[in-house]
Structure formats: C-alpha cells, structure tokens
Amino acid sequence: MKMTFRWYGESDSISLxxxxxxxxxxxxxxALYDVPVGGVWKESSVAALARLCxxxxxxxxxxxxxxxxxxxxxxxxxxxxxxxxxxxxxxxLARHGVRxxxxxxxxxxxxxxxxxxxxxxxxxxxxxxxxxxxxxVDPDNLHLPGWDExxxxxxxxxxxxxxxxxxxxxxxxxxxxxLERIIPVCDETGVKMAIxxxxxxxxxxxxxxxxxxxxxxxxxxxxxxxxxNGLTLCTGSLGAGRSNDIVGMAAKYAAQGRVHFxxxxxxxxxxxxxxxxxxxxxxxxxxxDMAEIxxxxxxxxxxxxxxxxxxxxxxxEDGKPGYGLYDRALGATYLNGLFEAAEKLIARGADKVxx
Ligand SMILES: [Mn+2]
Numbered sequence: 001m002k003m004t005f006r007w008y009g010e011s012d013s014i015s016l017x018x019x020x021x022x023x024x025x026x027x028x029x030x031a032l033y034d035v036p037v038g039g040v041w042k043e044s045s046v047a048a049l050a051r052l053c054x055x056x057x058x059x060x061x062x063x064x065x066x067x068x069x070x071x072x073x074x075x076x077x078x079x080x081x082x083x084x085x086x087x088x089x090x091x092x093l094a095r096h097g098v099r100x101x102x103x104x105x106x107x108x109x110x111x112x113x114x115x116x117x118x119x120x121x122x123x124x125x126x127x128x129x130x131x132x133x134x135x136x137v138d139p140d141n142l143h144l145p146g147w148d149e150x151x152x153x154x155x156x157x158x159x160x161x162x163x164x165x166x167x168x169x170x171x172x173x174x175x176x177x178x179l180e181r182i183i184p185v186c187d188e189t190g191v192k193m194a195i196x197x198x199x200x201x202x203x204x205x206x207x208x209x210x211x212x213x214x215x216x217x218x219x220x221x222x223x224x225x226x227x228x229n230g231l232t233l234c235t236g237s238l239g240a241g242r243s244n245d246i247v248g249m250a251a252k253y254a255a256q257g258r259v260h261f262x263x264x265x266x267x268x269x270x271x272x273x274x275x276x277x278x279x280x281x282x283x284x285x286x287x288x289d290m291a292e293i294x295x296x297x298x299x300x301x302x303x304x305x306x307x308x309x310x311x312x313x314x315x316x317e318d319g320k321p322g323y324g325l326y327d328r329a330l331g332a333t334y335l336n337g338l339f340e341a342a343e344k345l346i347a348r349g350a351d352k353v354x355x
Pocket of ligand 1: 196234237263309
C-alpha cells in the first residue's frame with residue numbers, strides 16, 4: 001500500500017510542505033487544472049508538476065483525474081479525436097512517472113450533494129446528501145451546491161436533454177468503446193486505469209449511470225479483461241448505495257488485482273431513504289466498517305495506492321469542502337494504523353477480522 005494525499009496543485013491552500021509532514025504519506029494525487037476537457041496536456045507542465053513534488057520528497061504516481069469529454073460519454077461528435085488526445089495524455093504521463101489514472105464516466109455531474117457545509121453535533125462541518133432536499137431540486141432551473149460556477153442553468157438543461165436519449169446500455173457501450181482504445185496504450189506504457197464509481201451510485205435527473213454496483217463492475221471487467229482496466233474503490237461513493245457489500249467488493253476486486261487505487265472515507269446513513277452525511281474516517285462515526293474494508297484489501301493482496309478521501313472541516317479550518325488538511329491528515333493516520341495492524345496480523349495468520 002502506498003499512502004497518498006490529494007493536492008490541487010500550486011493554487012491549493014494546502015502546501016506540499018504540510019502534506020509531507022503527515023506520517024506515512026509518500027505521494028500526492030494531483031492533475032493539471034488549466035487544460036480544457038478533451039485537450040492534450042502540455043508535457044512541460046506535467047514535467048514541472050512532477051518536479052515540484054519530487055523536490056519535496058513526494059511521488060506523483062497517481063493522476064486524478066484525466067477527465068473524459070462528454071462527446072466520449074455520449075458517443076458522438078469528436079469522440080475519436082478526444083480519445084486520441086486521451087491516449088496521448090497517458091503516454092505523456094507515463095514518461096513522467098505516473099502509474100495510475102483515476103477517471104470517471106459519470107455524465108455531467110461527477111458528484112452530487114445537497115449541502116456543502118452541514119454542521120455536525122461536534123461543531124465540525126461536512127458534505128451531505130438529503131434525498132428530501134434533492135427531490136425538491138427543479139431540473140428545469142438547476143442550482144446545485146458546488147456546481148453553479150461550472151454550468152449555467154441553461155447549459156445544464158441542454159446537457160440533461162442531450163443525455164435523455166442515451167440509455168444505460170448505450171452509456172456502457174460508450175465506456176467499453178473508450179477503454180478498448182485506451183487500455184492497449186496502458187498495456188504498452190504500464191499505466192493502470194482506475195475508474196471511479198458513481199457518486200452517489202444511482203441515476204440522477206433521469207440521466208444514466210453505469211458504475212454503481214458489483215454487477216456493473218463485473219460487466220466492465222468482463223468486457224475489457226486487461227488488468228490495467230481497474231477500479232478506484234471509493235468506499236463513500238459505493239457505500240452510499242446500501243445494497244452494495246463494500247467489504248465483499250474490496251475482497252473480490254483486490255483478489256482479482258483490479259483495485260489500483262482506494263479512496264477510503266466513511267459516511268453515515270441519516271434516514272431510511274438515500275440520505276447520508278460524510279463523517280470522519282473512524283468506523284464508529286459512520287455506517288461503513290473501515291477495519292473490515294482494510295483487512296479485506298490486505299488479505300486479498302492489495303498493493304495499490306490509497307488516499308484518505310473527504311474529511312470534515314475541523315478546528316476552525318475553512319478548507320475546500322471535503323478537502324481540508326486536518327481531518328484528512330487524521331484520516332491518513334488512522335488508515336495507516338489499520339493497514340499496519342492488518343499487514344502484521346495477516347502475515348502472522350493471526351487475524352480474525354474481514355472476509
Ligand atoms: Mn472518491
């Protein structure tokens with residue numbers, strides 16, 4: 001396991017100097033943030049970013065994300081050109097030490113919450129999703145927390161209409177079409193593709209989603225069998241779907257060598273519908289059993305990258321929602337403890353935790 005930490009580049013309010021002081025963090029997960037979706041990344045910028053990290057003793061082996069253009073997801077327009085650009089990006093990144101690319105295939109929204117600053121009982125705040133609040137959102141005049149800067153309501157309306165004609169099966173076909181052209185480049189360069197599951201794992205506003213469950217992942221790996229076609233096991237995303245057996249999925253896909261990257265975070269179910277809030281990483285604070293998940297990964301030979309996913313804002317920090325320093329650093333430390341225990345106990349054959 002390699003512990004990493006997400007870093008939003010030089011404009012991130014959290015410095016590499018702070019990140020390197022978190023115990024056990026060996027690398028950052030980052031990206032270039034000024035490239036239009038679908039474009040080719042400038043090699044000199046990739047080299048400069050890798051150099052910055054290296055100078056601070058941190059590796060840059062994971063990129064999150066190289067975004068997938070909507071034309072590729074919709075299977076229309078300039079998709080072949082954008083796929084060629086994507087392949088070129090894989091080659092460029094490989095030349096600068098990148099081993100794993102996290103990406104997603106969610107139409108339009110790659111995450112959704114209804115509250116970016118839910119105040120918790122302890123005074124911290126975190127992201128939350130309320131099924132009741134979501135039901136009140138007007139799809140014809142969409143304003144969603146965290147999205148108003150990315151799209152205008154009329155742009156959103158246009159995109160949603162374009163997706164109405166695309167079935168779940170068609171979206172899956174388009175994903176396979178993309179991977180059939182990208183994975184050979186990964187096989188050649190040794191880069192692992194790690195798809196991020198849908199967040200949350202259900203259809204929204206009638207637009208399809210295709211990476212929400214174990215059945216979806218099985219279908220994806222069967223369609224493109226190379227081991228470089230793998231998964232970002234995002235426990236909070238998959239875990240929001242209450243029928244998903246996260247411990248079982250961690251065990252199964254780690255055993256298959258498909259878990260290239262793990263986003264480890266906890267969520268708490270807050271009602272009997274689909275509502276949840278994000279919590280600290282500690283098992284008793286949420287609804288997911290983080291120890292069982294880590295033990296399942298370790299027992300099944302997981303040797304990929306890990307990062308503590310979303311934390312709360314604590315200790316007065318006013319960080320980017322989900323991406324403050326303090327709670328994610330606590331999360332990294334807690335997860336390191338779970339991994340150390342799992343690795344030692346399993347090596348001694350002394351564990352009774354996990355599947
Ligand atoms: Mn995630």
